[in-house]
Amino acid sequence: MFWKNCLNKGTSCICVLGLMAGTLSAQQAPPDALARILDRLDALERQNQALISEVQALREELEKSKPAVSSENQNLEDRVDVAEQRIKEHAQTKVESSQRFPLTLNGMLLFDAFLNAGQQTYGGPYGYAQQDSASAGATLGQSILGLDFRGPLLPGGGQVHGSLSMDFYSRAGGYDIFRLRQGTVSFDWKRRSITFGQDKSLIAPLQPTSFARVGIPPLDGAGNLWLWRPQVRYEERIPLPANTQASLQIGILQTDESYLTPILPAYALPIQPSRPAFQARVAVAHQWGDQSRFAASLGFHSSSTHVLGESIDSRVVSADFVVKPLPQLELSGTVFRGENFSNIGGGSPGVTVTDDDTVIPVRGAGGWLQIALPVTPRLTFDLYAGRQLNNARDLLPYEIARTLTYASNVLYRISPNVVLGLEASQSRLDYLQEHQVLSNRYDATVAYLF
16 A cells, blocks of 8 residues: 555656646746756656566565465474374373372393303302203393382472382292392482482492393402492582583492301301491593593492401492493493402402301402493494402302403394393302312393383
8 A cells, every 4th residue: 555655646746747847838937947847757757666666576575475484384283283193192101100290111121041051159149059060041030120200399400310120030939029129219409419229339330231141230249249239329419621520429338248158158147137338439520522431430338247246347449430432442340459348249258257256357359341342333242351359368268269250242233122132151260279160151132122
């Protein structure tokens, strides 16, 4: 309408000026006055042409914008349809607690076919029973069933998180039953966390990668302090410049004194079955990128064992690390040294009881190292080995002086959640004043992660 009014006004002006020109002509106006009138008429004509061009350009832009607007509307409708479909699917598959907080079901269905060759006579916690001949079999008992949940928000911007994992590795009357592995409830803020539950020892949180040794983690009694024990932890995180973070953890852990010595079992000794322990760990981690990182820590453990009316110290210092300098190479491991550490997952004996009832804490050292070679995103080769060496001066004849285990495996992911694996391992036990015992194990595994 604006442009039409402008055109109409321009036409009216032309008409008026025409009449004026006619009148002036009739009055025989001077030639210079007529020239000025003609110049004004030419200027008005040029302005009218410019206005007409602008109107045509606006019409063309309006016509071009109509398909784009229609396409955007169609894309918006498609996104709304997809969102509605996902909401319907979530309503059908969601898992929710009685308190209306979301739960996530996770775990692993693990089929393990194995062959044992040689003599099995291990002294670690929950270790292998005496076995003098080769055996073979298959099991689903190492399968894991777990739950993760996110709880309510906490004052100060925190949130409650929790997890629980179980397996079928415990046995009662020859039947597989549920066994609690790990479970935690954690109150998390940006800079700190408080955790209650059952987990690995704070001073040795890492372990090698293996789908063949899950019910009893790999390197049991040979460098891996793996026992899952009740504990309370506090963690303070300290961000540092250049993608670096430090953390300080302290905790109170309940030890397991049931595996102090195989010569005189716990039920034959006046011993307290569990004791409180203090643990601390200082860690630092640095990230170079998505494929490169470094992390290292130092840990300390202190507790006491009450046996035969005496209080025997348990002291351990440890260090663990993870180094990934290249996408195709990762190194990880743990080392420790101390005395009387079978109560947190070390190999026996933790203490030695002499004929005159003198209790001696067994000193020793141990650790493990793993080299992981992820050749492709689907194919990975792992090599790992662990050892525990007990001080011979603290031992009685026929007690374990050294354990050594080394293994290799290949893992292939046929899909993101299905892993095929082959593993071979050998364990060696050296008894004081006795022969060495060798045992070999071969495993083929199929793991379905969910």
